[in-house]
Amino acid sequence: MSLLPPKGPYAVSTLTLEIPGGKFAKNLIRSPFRYKNDPSKVDPFGFQTTLVTLFYPTALKEGVKSDKLSSPALGKPLSWLNEPRLKSIEGLLRYGNLSRYLAYPAVFILPFQAKLPYGSDGPVATESPSLLTPDHQEIESPADTAPPSAKPNTDLFPVGVFSHGMAGTRTTYSSYLSELASHGMIIASVEHRDGSATYTQVKKKDDDGKIIEQDRLYTKFDDLEFDQKENGEETTVWDMRKSQVNLRKIEMLEALDVLHQLNEGNGDQLAQDSTRSFDNEQAKLSQWKSRLDMENVWALGHSYGGATSIEILRDEKAPFTHAVVLDPWLEAIPKAGEGAPLKRPLYVINSEGFTIWRKHFGWLRELVNESNEQTGRGWLATITKTKHTDFSDFPFLMPRFFKPAAGVEAPQAAETLSVFSRASRLQFIDRFDKSDLGMPVRDERAGEVEAKDLGQGGFVVWHPLKSAPSASL
Incomplete structure (x- = not known):
């Protein structure tokens, strides 16, 4: 099986940039870790460069329901x-x-x-981002239910920064990100250099301007040495996770700064600084100026990336205004009441596999409750009979290895993708309604999470919060 082309009204393009660190990287505190047998004592959680792949709309298709493009031929598809x-x-x-x-x-x-099923290095769409709803109806104005600071500007492209999970990369979630892009959203997908990616290559320029390459495979705790703590306690894998999250947050902020630079008209300078080559004559990065809605910036992520997105919402200085997270893995971050309070809206879509992980789900519900009580916005939902990997591209590329459990009637990968991509983009444009998800929605039943059984597949379970938001949220 192969990756599916996105279904929205826009053709999709990707563009990859790798640039030196900027204003956020200098704030990263050195970690107590180093690689074993490394005489240079390189910090494995030190900032390297900002590596992002942009998923974005490049032109309207000739017909809303057609896969044929009305734009010029794009560059070669990116390897998965x-x-x-x-x-x-x-x-x-x-x-x-x-x-x-x-x-x-x-x-x-x-x-x-x-290969990703679309081209690369295309120009950003010239059309206004007006075709965003599931039935491709135009949006006339922001929803009245949104507070002024949360209302999207419908003349600009909504933007987000995506953080991948453990053993992921910037392309592991291409089905989800391209679907968002095909409906008029621009997503910067970060490749983390914290050792969580299966493999990443850092490309830097030396003092003479020559590009040097550094390979980094997935890093384990046993690969590292570390300084003794002042109180004599042993350093644990959770100290490693804390260092990883600190770096991940900086990388998300640097990726957001790339979007800011594009919106400010500095695209040609970014092209010059990038150590990843692309066709800027075709991409025309200078034409991205004043096209992005930088007043409403979304943090997105899956698993470890979901936890990273939650942590970045806790930072009052971080310019992210809301987050949509998929199956966040919370063991690496403080629980509700232990860290800074969540004062920005948090929207969560869970797999059943993570929801019936009862202790973990209890932590998650408390975090969403905290956000909801602080902001009056947010929701928590589960797609029944789904697994943690269903948010990634793996079910499309390796269906035999990522199929539903024997005897379980679960939704197909494409149907599941449709639900969480719809939920995300509708929340982006503040037009969220449970009836638009394309899958039956029901309220959580008493005792079903504790019993680890959410019933048959093909449903969205809506979980109650302490301070329930209004129906339009």
Whole structure:
């Protein structure tokens, strides 16, 4: 099976930039970790560069329901796996505690040659982002229910920064991100250099302007040495996770700064600074000026990226105004009441696998409650009979390995994708309504989470909050 082309009215393009650190990177505190047997004592959680792939609308299709493009031919499609691909496969095997010598046999199993089903380096769409709803109806004005600071500007493209999960990369969630882009949204997908990516390559310029490359595979706690704590306690894997989250937040802020630079008209300078080559004559980054809604900036993420997005909402100085997160993994961050309070809206879509993880789901409900009590906005929902990996591209590329449990009637991957992409984009434009999700919605039943059984697949379960938002939220 292959990746599906996005269904929205816009054709989609990608563009990859890698630029040196800016104003946020200098605030990163050095971690107490270093790689074992590394005489240079490099900080494995030090900032390297900002590496992002932009998913964005490039032109309206000739027909809203047609896959044919009305734009000029775009550049070559981006590879789904980071290159060199054998390194990416080796990183995946390392994450799964499998021998690197399986990398070559894995070529015949994993989506080795997979390409994203759209071109690259296209110009940003010239049309106004007016075709955003599931039935492609125009939006006339922001919803009256939104406070002034949360109302989207319908003349500008909504924007977000996406943070990937453990063993992910900036392209692992391309189905979700391209679907958002096909409905008129611009997403900067970060590739984290905290050791959580299966494999990433850092490209920097030395003092002479020559590009030097550094490979980094998935990093484990056992790969590291660390300084002794002042109180004599042992350093644990959770200290490592804290250092990772600190770096991840900086990388999200730097990615957001890339969007700011584009919106301020500095696209040509970004093209010049980037160590990843692309066709700027075709992309015309200078034409992105004043096209993005930088007053309403979304943090997005899955799993570890969901936790990162929640943490960045806690930072009052961070310019993110809301977050949509998918199956956030919360063990790496403070619980509700332990960290800074969540004073910005948080919207969460869970898989059933994470919802029936009862202790973890209790932590999640408390966080969403905290956000809802502070802002009067937010929601928490679960898609029944889904798994943690269903938010990624894996069910499309490897359906035999990521199929539903035997005997379980679960929604197909495309149907699941449609639900959480619809929920995300409708929330982006403040037009969210449960009836528009394209899947039956029901309220959580008493005791079903505790019983670890949410019933048959193909439903969205709506979870109650302490201070329930209005029906339009």
